[in-house]
Amino acid sequence: MDVKPQVINGIDLEPDKLVMEIERLHAIMLEQEKLASIGQLTAGILHEIRNPLNFIINFSKISLSLVDDMKEILGKVNDGVTEDDLDELTDIETNLSRNLDKICENGERAMRIMVNMLAQSKEINAEIFEPTNLNQLVDDFLKLAYQGVRGNNSDFNLTMKTSFDKAIGKVNVDAHDLGRAILNIVNNACYAMEDKRKQLPAGTYSPQIEVNTLKTATGFSVSIKDNGTGIPAAVKEKIFKPFFTTKPNNEGTGLGLSMTYDIISKIHKGTLEVNSVDGESTEFIISIPATTAN
Ligand SMILES: Nc1ncnc2c1ncn2[C@@H]1O[C@H](COP(=O)(O)OP(=O)(O)OP(=O)(O)O)[C@@H](O)[C@H]1O
Numbered sequence: 001m002d003v004k005p006q007v008i009n010g011i012d013l014e015p016d017k018l019v020m021e022i023e024r025l026h027a028i029m030l031e032q033e034k035l036a037s038i039g040q041l042t043a044g045i046l047h048e049i050r051n052p053l054n055f056i057i058n059f060s061k062i063s064l065s066l067v068d069d070m071k072e073i074l075g076k077v078n079d080g081v082t083e084d085d086l087d088e089l090t091d092i093e094t095n096l097s098r099n100l101d102k103i104c105e106n107g108e109r110a111m112r113i114m115v116n117m118l119a120q121s122k123e124i125n126a127e128i129f130e131p132t133n134l135n136q137l138v139d140d141f142l143k144l145a146y147q148g149v150r151g152n153n154s155d156f157n158l159t160m161k162t163s164f165d166k167a168i169g170k171v172n173v174d175a176h177d178l179g180r181a182i183l184n185i186v187n188n189a190c191y192a193m194e195d196k197r198k199q200l201p202a203g204t205y206s207p208q209i210e211v212n213t214l215k216t217a218t219g220f221s222v223s224i225k226d227n228g229t230g231i232p233a234a235v236k237e238k239i240f241k242p243f244f245t246t247k248p249n250n251e252g253t254g255l256g257l258s259m260t261y262d263i264i265s266k267i268h269k270g271t272l273e274v275n276s277v278d279g280e281s282t283e284f285i286i287s288i289p290a291t292t293a294n
């Protein structure tokens with residue numbers, strides 16, 4: 001007698017169940033198609049908005065310098081202008097400059113959000129895993145982040161303690177994205193240390209960052225520890241959420257750690273752990289399963 005298998009690849013072939021299974025798979029497929037097209041649409045929209053946003057930012061900068069020029073000329077033609085007029089002119093000038101500053105600042109903030117979101121949608125679409133010297137990558141991005149912070153603030157100094165496990169060698173990772181993740185974590189660390197330095201009396205605090213890499217049973221781990229402000233428990237719960245930031249005056253987009261989390265967990269199937277003692281230190285530990293490359 002010919003006995004037909006009832007279950008193939010986990011799919012029950014009994015007619016009623018088969019129809020249900022096809023409907024279920026069809027629904028999943030539609031959902032995925034929808035998500036993919038939303039992703040493409042978002043990338044398209046972001047791209048289109050970037051140009052007008054550039055106009056807003058550039059023209060507000062030009063207008064700001066025009067206001068300065070105007071101020072200079074008006075300073076020379078005070079004769080015949082009443083005191084009231086002069087006061088009003090000064091008010092207008094101040095308000096114009098302030099408004100233009102706000103337009104420019106918020107335009108730049110929108111631009112940063114867009115650039116980050118664009119990068120995020122691209123990175124999910126185009127993952128490139130390649131043999132990478134992990135220790136070199138960590139070292140390069142650590143220095144890059146430090147130089148970036150020093151470029152904006154030449155007062156900033158820190159002690160770097162590194163310990164790189166040579167046994168890691170070359171591993172298959174998406175080097176570009178992993179580099180960005182490390183950059184984000186080190187940038188946050190530098191910010192937290194600079195923040196603490198500003199709060200304490202001069203000369204009483206030395207910023208220090210410790211970076212270690214370690215070969216693990218399944219791949220490797222990277223830990224980045226700073227002795228900055230630390231993260232209060234209530235803040236810690238939210239740090240991986242998109243757009244969550246505690247930085248003042250629109251200084252942060254709040255996308256750094258949500259992107260970092262996606263790079264580690266979605267792209268590299270790893271974990272990102274955070275340990276922090278409020279007021280003392282913060283440590284981020286990246287653990288990634290990875291194959292060794294030659
Ligand atoms: N090393 C750290 N020490 C103290 N707080 C931190 C540290 N890393 C992250 N945080 C907290 O997590 C928040 C979210 O970080 P995230 O990188 O996502 O955004 P952001 O740094 O505020 O903005 P952006 O990354 O755009 O500059 C920060 O605003 C800060 O409160």
Ligand SMILES: [Mg+2]
Nearest residue numbers: 184188256257
């Ligand atoms: Mg950040």
